Amino acid sequence: MQASPRGALAAGARLSYAEFAMRARTDKRSRSGEPGDSKAGGLSRIGVAIDSDLLEKFDRLIRHRGYTNRSEAFRDLIRAELVEQAADAPDSPVVGTVTLVYDHNVRLLNEKLVDLQHEHYDHILSTLHIHLDHDHCLEVLVLRGASRTVRQIADILIATKGVKIGRLTITAAGAMP
């Protein structure tokens, strides 16, 4: 059975960005009329043998996360693993989001963070600054580059004295599985 990407889209209860990107590409391929399109855009059905207790826990988890069907949850989990594995290679092109929370009263911290960002301006796509409260600032930076470089820049920013919370989230910048 051949499900059209549009049909699948209409049936999908929750659309992650990865899913959206994949479907957009599938849709484009379907329209291009290249040989082998139907296979590229097709769905395969698989049967999975799974321990009942484990399945019950999985169902609870995905319900808690807002999934309305298992297939969507399985696909997202598989994709997350593939992206993580791809981003592990030091030369893989990635996009990283760095979240920083810091106390702007710490002497010269603002200047230090801005200097660091200017040193790596060619890898920083965007920054967002929010004055969280009287003392704290939240900064979100979007970095792009080789996995190794993005991690290095994030580590330097996060380890800067006075930064209270720092997190890096990485996703593959190339083709999404």
Ligand code: NI
């Ligand atoms: Ni601020």
